[in-house]
Amino acid sequence: RTRGAHFDLGEVLDELNCRHFDGRVAAKISWGRMPSCRRRRSIRFGSFSEEDNLIRIHPFLDAAFVPEYFVRYIVFHEMLHADLGVGKTTSGRRRVHCAEFRRRERAYPDYARALAWQDNHGNLARLLRRRR
Numbered sequence: 459r460t461r462g463a464h465f466d467l468g469e470v471l472d473e474l475n476c477r478h479f480d481g482r483v484a485a486k487i488s489w490g491r492m493p494s495c496r497r498r499r500s501i502r503f504g505s506f507s508e509e510d511n512l513i514r515i516h517p518f519l520d521a522a523f524v525p526e527y528f529v530r531y532i533v534f535h536e537m538l539h540a541d542l543g544v545g546k547t548t549s550g551r552r553r554v555h556c557a558e559f560r561r562r563e564r565a566y567p568d569y570a571r572a573l574a575w576q577d578n579h580g581n582l583a584r585l586l587r588r589r590r
Contacts, residue, residue, distance in 0.1 A: 462489055462520035470533050471513070478534065478566075485540040487533065490514040501585055503576075504532045506539035513540065518585050531572035538562055 460468035471487045485506065504515045513536040519529050542562075544554050555563075563569060575581055 459488055462517070464520050464522055464524070465526065465529050467513075467515055467529075467533065470530055471537070474530065474534050474537060479537060479541055483537045483540045485511050485513050485537065487513040487515070489517045489520060492517050501582070504536045506536045508540075508544065511540070513537065521585075523581075523584060525575060527568040528572050528575050531566060531568050534566055535563060 460466055460471075467487045467489065471483075471485075475481055475483050490505075501516055501518065503519060504513060506513050513533065515529070515532060515536075519532065538559055539554065542556065542559050566572075
């Protein structure tokens with residue numbers, strides 16, 4: 459399911475894929491499942507499953523107060539994972555945010571603005587207070 463109440467993730471993925479990835483990213487995208495009602499202290503905005511080739515975006519981001527540029531940045535971040543894959547360090551540990559990943563992420567046009575929105579504790583508190 460890509461269409462939410464406020465954002466259509468399929469449209470976001472397609473536009474970002476054309477603009478930033480030359481159409482290379484073949485991953486599917488979906489809103490994640492609504493979490494249980496327990497209180498949260500943190501939130502994972504998105505994830506990429508290599509096994510399923512699927513990007514999942516937290517459903518709490520489908521809200522009127524969440525700016526489109528932030529949702530687009532989260533989708534872009536997960537698309538970078540799909541495009542670059544998971545590397546290994548010299549010791550064999552997984553490395554999901556390599557230097558190339560960081561370079562490309564910082565080059566994203568709304569990178570600074572999205573991080574500023576994410577780092578605003580009022581925004582995070584509002585997301586964590588959301589109910590189903």
